[in-house]
Amino acid sequence: MNESEVKELQDAALSVRKLILDMAYTKKGGHHIGGGLSIVEIMCYLYGRFLNLCPEDVESHGRDRFILSKGHGVLGYFPVLYYYGYISRKVLESYKTPNGVLIAHPVKDTSLGIESSNGSLGQGLSYGAGIAYGLLQRENTARVIVLVGDGECNEGSIWEGIMSATSLGLRNLYLIVDNNSMQSDGTTKAIIDQGNLDERIASFGWDVQVVNGHSYNELERAMNVQTTKPKAIIANTIKGKGISFMEGNNSYHHASLTSNIHTQAMEDLIARYG
Amino acid sequence: MQGMARMLSNNKLRQFARLGQRGAYGQSMLLIAESNEDLFCLSADLGNSSGLDRFSSKYGSRYLNLGIAEQHLVGFSAGLSRIGFNCFISSFAPFITMRCAEQIRMNLSYMQDNVKLVGLGSGVSMGYLGNSHFGLEDIGMIANHNNIPIFCPSDTTQLYCILKFLVELKGPAYVRLTGTADTSELIYDTEIDISLGGSSTLLTGESLLILTHGAITHDCLCAIRGLEETRQSRYHLEDVYCIHPIGSKVRRLLKQFKKILIVEEHRKQGGLYSLVSDLVSDMGISVDLRSLALPNGFLCSGDYSSIKANYGLDIYGIGKALKDAVA
Numbered sequence: 001m002n003e004s005e006v007k008e009l010q011d012a013a014l015s016v017r018k019l020i021l022d023m024a025y026t027k028k029g030g031h032h033i034g035g036g037l038s039i040v041e042i043m044c045y046l047y048g049r050f051l052n053l054c055p056e057d058v059e060s061h062g063r064d065r066f067i068l069s070k071g072h073g074v075l076g077y078f079p080v081l082y083y084y085g086y087i088s089r090k091v092l093e094s095y096k097t098p099n100g101v102l103i104a105h106p107v108k109d110t111s112l113g114i115e116s117s118n119g120s121l122g123q124g125l126s127y128g129a130g131i132a133y134g135l136l137q138r139e140n141t142a143r144v145i146v147l148v149g150d151g152e153c154n155e156g157s158i159w160e161g162i163m164s165a166t167s168l169g170l171r172n173l174y175l176i177v178d179n180n181s182m183q184s185d186g187t188t189k190a191i192i193d194q195g196n197l198d199e200r201i202a203s204f205g206w207d208v209q210v211v212n213g214h215s216y217n218e219l220e221r222a223m224n225v226q227t228t229k230p231k232a233i234i235a236n237t238i239k240g241k242g243i244s245f246m247e248g249n250n251s252y253h254h255a256s257l258t259s260n261i262h263t264q265a266m267e268d269l270i271a272r273y274g
Numbered sequence: 275m276q277g278m279a280r281m282l283s284n285n286k287l288r289q290f291a292r293l294g295q296r297g298a299y300g301q302s303m304l305l306i307a308e309s310n311e312d313l314f315c316l317s318a319d320l321g322n323s324s325g326l327d328r329f330s331s332k333y334g335s336r337y338l339n340l341g342i343a344e345q346h347l348v349g350f351s352a353g354l355s356r357i358g359f360n361c362f363i364s365s366f367a368p369f370i371t372m373r374c375a376e377q378i379r380m381n382l383s384y385m386q387d388n389v390k391l392v393g394l395g396s397g398v399s400m401g402y403l404g405n406s407h408f409g410l411e412d413i414g415m416i417a418n419h420n421n422i423p424i425f426c427p428s429d430t431t432q433l434y435c436i437l438k439f440l441v442e443l444k445g446p447a448y449v450r451l452t453g454t455a456d457t458s459e460l461i462y463d464t465e466i467d468i469s470l471g472g473s474s475t476l477l478t479g480e481s482l483l484i485l486t487h488g489a490i491t492h493d494c495l496c497a498i499r500g501l502e503e504t505r506q507s508r509y510h511l512e513d514v515y516c517i518h519p520i521g522s523k524v525r526r527l528l529k530q531f532k533k534i535l536i537v538e539e540h541r542k543q544g545g546l547y548s549l550v551s552d553l554v555s556d557m558g559i560s561v562d563l564r565s566l567a568l569p570n571g572f573l574c575s576g577d578y579s580s581i582k583a584n585y586g587l588d589i590y591g592i593g594k595a596l597k598d599a600v601a
Contacts, residue, residue, distance in 0.1 A: 108385050115356075117384050120376055126346045127381065130353020137335070138357055157377070160346035167341075 001220050005049070009216050012044040012083055014273050017242045018266065019079035019092075024255075025262035027096040031104070034239040034252040035149060036075025038180040041214045042235055043080040046145060049216075050223055055085040058113045062142050065115050065131050069124020070149035070178060071105040072254075078102055086113040122155025124148060125175060129165050132173040145174040151183025154192050165230040166205035173230045174223065175206070178213065180239035182250050198234050206232045213237035244268050279306040279438045282431065282465060290430035293325065294455035295489065296394050298430035300325025302437045303362060307333050310441055314359040316340055318347045324364040324394055344373040348389070352381035355388040360441060366400070367393030367409030367450065371416055382446035383419040390440050390447050391416070397452040397488060397539030398573060398581040405572040409450065414544020416448040417518045423470055424518040426450045428491035431462040432474075432515055439468035452539055453489025454578045461492055461513070471521020473514040481508035481600045483531035485524065487517050487546060490539050490587055497592035508600050517546045520553055528554055533562045535599050537592060539582070542567040566595045 017040055024031040047053070051064045068077050074095075082092040087102075091112065094100030101112070105119030116127055128146035135142050148158060165173055177197065181188050188194060202208040206229055209222035213235025222233045239253070240246030243265045257265065282290070286305070290298040300321075307313045307329065315326055315333075319342045330337040336359075340347045344365055351361040364370065370393050371378070381387050396409030416422050425440070425447060427433035433451070440447050466474060473485075476495055486494045491513045498509050510531070514524060528534065528550070536547045547565040554561055568585055575581070582588045586595065 117380060120380050122345075123349050123377060123380055126349025126377070127353040129346075130350035131356055132353075133338075133350070134354045134357025134359055137359070140357075157345040157349070160341075160343035161349070164340055164343065164346055164350070168338075 001217055006216050009041070009044050009048050010273070012048050013040045014269070016040050016044060016076070016079045016083055017269055019082065020075045021257070021262055021265050021269065023075060023079070023095055025257040025259070028256065029096070030254045030256050031075055032072040032254050033075060034182070034246060034250065035070065035073050035178065035180065037241045037243065037246065038213070038237040038239045039073050039076035039147065039178050040241065041216065042147065042176060042178065042219065042237075043076050045216055045219045047080050047084045049220070051145070052142065053113070055113070058086060059110050062140060064142050065128070065144045067116050067124040067128045067144070067146045068106050068118055069128075069146050070121065070152050071118030073147070073149070073178070074102070074104060074106060077106065081113055121149070121152045122157040125158055125161030129161050129168070129170055129173060132170045133168055135172055136170070141172075143172045143174060145176065147176045147178060149183070150177055150179045150181065150188050150194060150197065151191075153177065153194060153197065154183075162201055162204050162206065169228070170230045171228045175230065175232045177232065177234050178237055179234050180237045182239045182253065184253055186250065201232045206230050208232045208234065210234045210236065214241060242269055242273065244272070279309050279441065282434055287431055287463065288460070290434065291458055291460040292455065293430065294458040295427060295430055295433055295451040295453050296323065297325035297455060298433055299364065299392060299394070299437070299451060300327065300329050302434045304329045304332065306437060306441055307336065310360060312358055312360045313441060314354060314361050316347060316351050316361060316363045318342055318344045318365045318369065320365050320394065324392065326364070344369050345377050348374040348377035349381060351389045352385065352387035361389045362392055363389060364392035364394055366407050367396035367412045368407065371412040371448070375415060378416070378422070379419055383422055386421065386445050388444050388446070390449060392449045392451065394451050396450045398568065399452050399454050399489070399578050401454070401578045401581065402575050404575040408573065410541050410568060410573070411544055412450060413517065413540050413546070414548065417544065417549060421445070423447045423516060424450065425516050426452070426487035427515055428488060428513045429461040430458065431460065431464070432466060435465050435468045436515060443470070450488065457489070457578055459492040461495065468515070469521065470516060471519045472516050473512050473521065473524050475510070476513050477509060477511040479507050479509040481533065482510065482596065483527050483534045484509055484511045484537060484596070485514050485534065485546060485550065486511070486537040487514045488539050490537060490582070490592075493582070493587065493589050494537055494592055497589045497596060500589060500593055501596065505600070509596060514546060518549055520549060525553070525557070528557065528561065529559060531561065533564070533599060535564045535566060535595060537566045537587070537595070539587060540567060541570060543570070564599060566592065
């Protein structure tokens with residue numbers, strides 16, 4: 001990726017983070033802020049560069065399929081869909097309004113580019129594996145990308161999917177782990193230590209790449225490794241990434257923003273990346 | 275290519291009956307697959323127990339054993355259905371309805387993906403394998419989800435017809451298989467029309483409406499035929515093969531009869547009795563609604579017939595309940 005291509009994605013990420021802060025502030029109540037912010041670069045890379053998808057033909061037969069298995073990460077998803085032209089401003093603004101189109105988890109609506117309903121953790125990988133298998137059966141070259149959280153990997157069903165994917169030779173399946181090292185109640189290390197998550201997944205026969213999940217060049221390299229194995233990308237990220245006082249601060253796992261905090265956060269973001 | 279599956283020959287019909295519902299499931303899929311290229315059968319390592327051995331050798335590219343991983347099985351099949359495959363997935367009734375209950379909720383109920391669940395050996399037909407394998411609560415499990423129809427065939431002919439119907443029905447459904455090969459009896463010697471919310475009238479009478487489903491329907495039929503001839507005409511026997519949603523025909527019958535007995539190989543709670551109770555309450559009608567079902571708690575093991583007898587669900591027990599209900 002050349003400098004201007006990286007810059008383009010960085011601009012996208014800045015806009016997306018601003019939208020995240022605005023959404024979290026204007027829509028009352030709590031929001032999963034930390035885990036939304038940690039996936040911004042991953043999502044901008046996917047939608048800005050990797051996915052074979054276009055807003056004008058969002059339900060095309062040969063489209064790549066993206067599944068946000070960590071369904072609570074919508075703050076890192078809906079603004080990206082808006083930024084890249086999949087949903088309108090009006091739809092984005094319906095987020096967390098009574099009877100609005102968008103709620104705090106993805107709800108399947110392929111016309112908006114949302115492939116599956118999520119929120120119950122541990123389900124996206126099996127779903128994506130089924131899609132990937134079906135595509136191979138149909139000799140369709142589209143790819144399936146499933147984004148899970150590291151905490152989500154506590155779910156046994158994730159491991160059922162990991163075991164199965166290699167047996168079925170799902171070379172078109174990508175599992176990205178948002179490895180932000182925190183989950184709802186604390187650090188993933190203290191709850192179920194998965195420090196060697198890469199080795200664990202590799203032991204089931206996957207190609208595993210460990211990258212800085214905020215580096216576009218590292219994501220690009222990892223996502224384009226040529227292999228016939230299913231591909232896992234352990235994206236090391238920082239929960240709350242982008243706002244100094246939210247980074248690694250689990251009180252922003254699910255939180256609401258006051259006017260003061262919103263202003264502080266926006267100033268901090270712009271000072272660092274603006 | 276999609277097309278109507280072929281009619282069962284007389285020989286096939288009798289062959290299926292000898293196999294019982296489990297074996298006939300796989301054999302039915304083998305026939306239906308001939309005219310449905312998108313039909314895809316999956317199992318959680320119980321393909322042979324689903325009678326799918328011949329299906330898997332003939333249609334290897336349309337069969338998968340995903341291993342003993344029911345949660346993955348449901349999620350995977352839902353994903354596969356998104357690419358246009360018509361997925362039927364089978365395992366023993368508790369495993370296919372409970373182990374993966376939340377996957378069913380998200381994928382089949384919420385997203386309405388085109389996957390049919392097939393519960394093998396439900397009720398107490400697993401005999402000596404005991405409570406871990408019994409289907410005592412599976413109807414309740416599925417009926418609690420939004421918009422997943424439940425079909426309970428009474429014999430192998432009806433099972434074949436239900437499967438043909440479900441291949442054409444987009445969206446999820448649950449098919450509950452009961453009975454064993456050695457107790458399998460034929461009720462229908464020709465194919466019947468199947469509909470959502472449908473039922474078949476086996477006997478007409480005016481004093482007592484009997485609603486039943488599954489393999490014990492035949493026991494109900496025998497119990498009535500075993501009564502004195504003058505009594506037989508008092509009983510209306512309805513084979514409610516689609517117990518959820520309950521259709522207009524059963525609704526009409528509920529209004530016609532003052533006294534109703536629901537005979538089922540399931541717990542009273544969550545079964546057809548519960549579904550009918552809710553319905554009569556919604557309809558605002560007052561009826562004498564009785565249940566002959568498996569009791570609460572975990573049950574004894576034994577051979578299938580002896581367990582049924584133990585809980586009054588054999589011909590003798592049903593006959594007694596019929597006499598008690600119509601003095």
